[in-house]
Amino acid sequence: MKKIQFILAIxxxxxxxxxxxxxxxxxxxxxxxxxxxxxxxxxxxxxxSKEEMLKKYKNLKKGDSIPVQFKTTINSVCKKxxxxxxxxxxxxxxxxxxxxxxGFFVPLNSDGSExxxxxxxxxxxxxVDELKHYAKDAGKSKDEIAKITKPEITYSxxxxxxxxxx
Numbered sequence: 001m002k003k004i005q006f007i008l009a010i011x012x013x014x015x016x017x018x019x020x021x022x023x024x025x026x027x028x029x030x031x032x033x034x035x036x037x038x039x040x041x042x043x044x045x046x047x048x049s050k051e052e053m054l055k056k057y058k059n060l061k062k063g064d065s066i067p068v069q070f071k072t073t074i075n076s077v078c079k080k081x082x083x084x085x086x087x088x089x090x091x092x093x094x095x096x097x098x099x100x101x102x103g104f105f106v107p108l109n110s111d112g113s114e115x116x117x118x119x120x121x122x123x124x125x126x127x128v129d130e131l132k133h134y135a136k137d138a139g140k141s142k143d144e145i146a147k148i149t150k151p152e153i154t155y156s157x158x159x160x161x162x163x164x165x166x
Contacts, residue, residue, distance in 0.1 A: 009013060009148065011029065012031055012035050013067070015085045021048065023024075027118050030072040030136050031044055032044055032051060032116065032163045034165060034166055035116065035163035035164060036107075036161075036163070036164050036165075036166055037161070037162070037163055037165060038104050038105070038106050038113050038161070038162040038163035038164065039099060039100065039103060039104040039120075039159060039160055039161040039162055040092075040100075040118070041053050041161060042069075042118045044069065044163075045069060045118060046069065047070060047071050047116055048068060048070040048071070049067045049068065049070070049071065049074075050070065050071070050072040050087075050088055050089050050090050051089075051090050052070070053068070053070040053072070053089055053094050053095070054089040054090055054091065054155075055091055056068065056121060057089065057093075057095070057121060058110075059121065060121065061123065061138050062110045062122045062123050062124070062125065063119070063120040063122075064104060064122060064123065066120065066121050066122075066165045067068045067119070068119070068120070068121050069116060069117065070087075070111055070116070070117060071114070071116045071119045072088050072089065072090045072095075072115060073087070073112065073113070073114055073115065073116070074086070074087060074088075074089045074111055074113050074115050074155045074164070075087060075111070076111055077106055077107070077108055077109075077110050077111055078105075078108070078134075078137045078138070079108055079137065079138060080137050081105050081108075081141050082105035082106045082108050082110075083099065083105050083137075084096065084097060084098050084099075084134070085106060085110070086117075086135075087115065087117070087157070088138070091153065094125075094155070095114045095121070095155045095156065096126075096154050096155065096157065097117060097119075097156075097157040097158075097159050098131070098156070098157070098158055099158070099159050099162075100158055100159065100160045100161070104162075106162060106164060107164070110164050113164050113165055114164070114165035115141055115162060115163065115164050115165070116162070116163040117157065117159045117161070117162050118159065118160055118161045118162075119158045119159040119160045119161070120158045120160075120163065121155070121156070121158075122150040122156050122157075122158075122164065123153065123155060123156065124153070124154050124155070124156040125129075125151050125152070125153055125154075126151060126153075128148055128150065128151055130164055131151070131152055132145050132148050135148060
């Protein structure tokens with residue numbers, strides 16, 4: 001009888017350790033199974049929604065930069081190399097994403113995919129020349145490119161890592 005009580009006590013202690021381990025385990029790349037990884041693999045922590053991210057952008061001023069992770073949908077990707085993407089922020093707004101040190105690219109056919117990005121959000125002013133370059137990369141017509149005449153304030157993002165849902 002004492003042996004059974006001893007075994008039950010040991011099992012109770014072990015199950016307590018298991019529950020505590022589950023509570024304190026940090027989020028990791030393992031909880032993004034079903035996602036393809038590009039750039040730095042990262043632990044998924046506090047991931048903002050697109051609506052929360054838009055609010056963050058609205059409070060930024062030129063020169064501000066904040067580290068953040070957010071989840072949304074890819075609106076478009078560079079059709080030449082996959083060297084940039086535009087992410088949906090809702091309400092007709094988007095975030096223009098480049099990759100840290102031009103160090104990685106995303107698949108050219110990832111438009112419409114769910115994505116989690118980690119990096120730095122900031123507000124930027126994009127020159128007319130840059131806008132024309134991006135329009136050309138996106139496959140816009142010469143007429144559409146010629147209509148670009150003013151710089152644009154953009155919600156920008158430098159991604160260090162990207163997870164795209166498979």
